[in-house]
Amino acid sequence: MINFFLYNWQVRDEWFQWCQQLSIEELLKCRTGGAGSILYTLFHIIDVEYSWIRGIQRKEDRIFSFEDYKTLEKIEMLSTKLRNELLEFLTSHKEFNDEAVTVAWDENEYTKNDILHHVIVHEIHHMGQLSVWAREIALHPVPVNYIGRDFKSYFKG
Amino acid sequence: MINFFLYNWQVRDEWFQWCQQLSIEELLKCRTGGAGSILYTLFHIIDVEYSWIRGIQRKEDRIFSFEDYKTLEKIEMLSTKLRNELLEFLTSHKEFNDEAVTVAWDENEYTKNDILHHVIVHEIHHMGQLSVWAREIALHPVPVNYIGRDFKSYFKG
Numbered sequence: 467m468i469n470f471f472l473y474n475w476q477v478r479d480e481w482f483q484w485c486q487q488l489s490i491e492e493l494l495k496c497r498t499g500g501a502g503s504i505l506y507t508l509f510h511i512i513d514v515e516y517s518w519i520r521g522i523q524r525k526e527d528r529i530f531s532f533e534d535y536k537t538l539e540k541i542e543m544l545s546t547k548l549r550n551e552l553l554e555f556l557t558s559h560k561e562f563n564d565e566a567v568t569v570a571w572d573e574n575e576y577t578k579n580d581i582l583h584h585v586i587v588h589e590i591h592h593m594g595q596l597s598v599w600a601r602e603i604a605l606h607p608v609p610v611n612y613i614g615r616d617f618k619s620y621f622k623g
Numbered sequence: 624m625i626n627f628f629l630y631n632w633q634v635r636d637e638w639f640q641w642c643q644q645l646s647i648e649e650l651l652k653c654r655t656g657g658a659g660s661i662l663y664t665l666f667h668i669i670d671v672e673y674s675w676i677r678g679i680q681r682k683e684d685r686i687f688s689f690e691d692y693k694t695l696e697k698i699e700m701l702s703t704k705l706r707n708e709l710l711e712f713l714t715s716h717k718e719f720n721d722e723a724v725t726v727a728w729d730e731n732e733y734t735k736n737d738i739l740h741h742v743i744v745h746e747i748h749h750m751g752q753l754s755v756w757a758r759e760i761a762l763h764p765v766p767v768n769y770i771g772r773d774f775k776s777y778f779k780g
Contacts, residue, residue: 469740499758500751576770583626584769587747591767594657594751601656610748612741613733 468556470586472617475549477593480608481508482542484600492603493538500595506532507596508541511589516548518585521569522562522578523555553620625713627743629774632706634750637765638665639699641757649760650695657752663689664753665698668746673705675742678726679719679735680712710777 485493485504493505501507509532517527535541562582566575576584597607642650642661650662658664666689674684692698719739723732733741754764 470744473740473744499755499764574771580770583630587627587630587767587769590744590747591751591754594748595755597748598656598752598755607656610744612744613737614731 467562467582467586469617471552471556472620473612473615474586474589474593475545475620476615476617477608477610478508478511478545478589481593481596482538482545484605484608485538487605488603490537494536497599497602500592500599504596504599505536505538505541507592508545509535511592512541512545512548514588515585516552517571518569518581519552519555521567522581524567527570624719624739624743626774628709628713629777630769630772631743631746631750632702632777633772633774634765634767635665635668635702635746638750638753639695639702641762641765642695644762645760647694651693654756654759657749657756661753661756662693662695662698664749665702666692668749669698669702669705671745672742673709674728675726675738676709676712678724679738681724684727 485508488504494503496502497504501510509530513530520527530544535544562578564577564579566577567581568575593610597610600607642665645661651660653659654661658667666687670687677684687701692701719735721734721736723734724738725732750767754767757764
């Protein structure tokens with residue numbers, strides 16, 4: 467399961483890199499479908515991932531406001547910071563089970579295993595949307611193949 | 624791992640259902656980004672999934688031509704047919720390992736485990752693209768949340 471997260475994070479970093487060619491207006495421009503803008507999509511996947519994985523740990527949700535992160539640099543810093551915390555948790559808990567947890571923002575119970583699946587799928591889905599928006603502004607999207615990647619760098623240092 | 628496939632297939636079926644409201648012209652219309660048209664995207668994910676999973680089994684690739692499947696009904700039938708074969712294989716081989724395989728259309732070796740990850744990600748990514756195209760024609764896309772789904776129906780009958 468961890469490899470899906472490493473994949474998502476590597477692709478996310480490549481989108482951060484890709485975004486550097488765009489102006490802040492282009493990054494914040496409201497687009498058709500998806501979460502709205504490119505920058506908000508990146509914020510949203512980070513926020514959703516972090517919230518659910520805190521939920522698995524039965525930790526209280528932390529609320530982040532997009533208003534506080536409306537630049538590429540701020541969102542990338544947030545991503546890196548929260549991810550370090552998640553990586554530590556995910557690599558030290560390799561077995562996830564069907565134990566049910568509840569979270570503050572949803573009235574249903576979900577298993578830890580289902581939540582992990584949900585978070586993984588959520589990010590890949592939104593990255594697919596970014597790829598259409600990229601073509602709409604006549605740019606090549608980030609290549610998202612899973613095979614051929616190397617995730618060793620996450621475990622260095 | 625199997626649950627990601629069951630998720631993808633359920634979402635795929637919901638897209639088939641969703642597509643019924645569109646004319647064949649709309650389904651075949653070339654769109655910006657992604658694989659080109661809605662119908663071709665559906666054909667493409669089926670074809671890619673089947674080819675790679677035959678590769679894992681060291682079976683020869685079967686070539687399908689989109690020209691032979693240019694209606695929603697034909698593509699849905701192809702999906703159902705190939706999926707039954709894949710379901711049998713995937714549920715009888717629960718442990719995938721780092722054994723390397725080669726396939727006819729790629730010069731590199733990949734592990735069976737990486738190929739499964741690749742196929743799962745590939746479909747979710749393309750479904751994200753369909754969701755943007757749906758909004759572009761002012762329709763609600765298929766909801767793609769992972770949590771809250773029930774996959775038991777795949778194991779009935």
